[in-house]
Amino acid sequence: MEGTQLVQKAMNFRKLHSSFFILPNAWDAVSAKIFAQCGFQALGTTSAGIAASRGYADRSMPFDTMLDAVRSIVQAVDIPVTVDIEDGYGENPEELVETVKQIINAGAVGINLEDSTMDPQMPLYDIPDQQKKIAAIRELGKRIGIPVFINARTDPYWIKLETPFTKLEETIKRAHAYQEAGADCIFVPGIKTVSDIRTLRQEINGPINVLAVPELPPAHELEALGIQRISTGSGPFRAAVSLLQSIGRDMLDRGSFELMTSTSKISYDDLLRL
Structure with missing residues (x-):
């Protein structure tokens, strides 16, 4: 894909977050094409769906396998694609940057980066470490001239969290920190009560992404609450x-x-x- 075409797609994707939209998550070329034919303006990938469809558990899939799926999805549609890269496929910001670079070279315009670790002793990455990752991705976008859209996922509602703070307080604290590091959107999977969503909206400037889960308010209510993006995950x-x-x-x-x-x-x- 030519650089100018990718930049335009990235800009179009960014503009979607100035209002409200639903982002479906595809796992292969056919699912991507179906969503595009339905009329969605952009789509994401589902790491769990890609992994399961290729015989892996979530977060155990080799990066090359995921990248191959991303290429087939991007090539199947003309609309912008953003990619779930889980926790980044790397132990440090340098490895993460290489991951994102390959994702962008495949034709994607954004990434979804989560802060949960799969380690029950330390379920969430330390905030400064996550900030370094986000800042490194932002710097990469500037260097290559592609406005990579960073959707910073924070998981206090998604995991078992033992902390003196409430899930909402921890989410807001992390959201502010990730925005300071350069995140474009805050993704909070698992949040679903109107009161928590309303408070989140009041406390956070910029786009907010929620996940379609049981008991989540319908789309029109979320739009009225000021949510910009609903994704479907797996x-x-x-x-x-x-x-x-x-x-x-x-x-x-x-x-x-x-x-x-x-x-x-x-x-x-x-x-x-x-």
């Missing part, structure tokens, strides 16, 4: 797998193909045209 992938599981059980348990044939809305010719 939800669409899990829904697709759940349907496949139901189809399999219907065939084996009932000897019926009704569920498969009744839900197959895309014809074989339509599939080829994708």
Whole structure:
């Protein structure tokens, strides 16, 4: 992809955050094309969906495997793509920068960087360490002339957190720190009560991203609360797998193909045209 075209895509993606939009998360070329055909203006990737579809547990997938999936997704659509890079595929900011550089070279315009560690003894990265990572990505964007969109994910609501602070207080503290380091948007998966979302909106300047989870208020209410972005994470992938599981059980348990044939809305010719 030419540099000027990528810059324009990156700018278009950034502009989306000046209002409200829903960002679906794809795991392969077909899911990306389907979302684009639905009319979404941009899409993200789901690390869990990509990993599972390739036989890995979440956060155990080799980087090259993830990068190959990103290339196929970017090449399948014309809309901007932002990539879930988990905690960065690196032990230090230098390795993280190399990860992001390859993601951008593949044609993506943004990244999602999370601060949870998978370590029960230290469930969240120290704030200064995370700030260094964000600042390094911001500096990379300036150096290569691509306005890389940094979606800083913070996970106090997503993990078991033992702290003298509440989940909301910890989230706000981290959000401010990440914005100071250069984050463009704050992503808070797991937050879902109107009162917490309203307080978060009051305390944080700039775009906020929430995750579509059970009991989350509907999109129009979130828009009214001042949320800019709703992403779906692995939800669409899990829904697709759940349907496949139901189809399999219907065939084996009932000897019926009704569920498969009744839900197959895309014809074989339509599939080829994708």
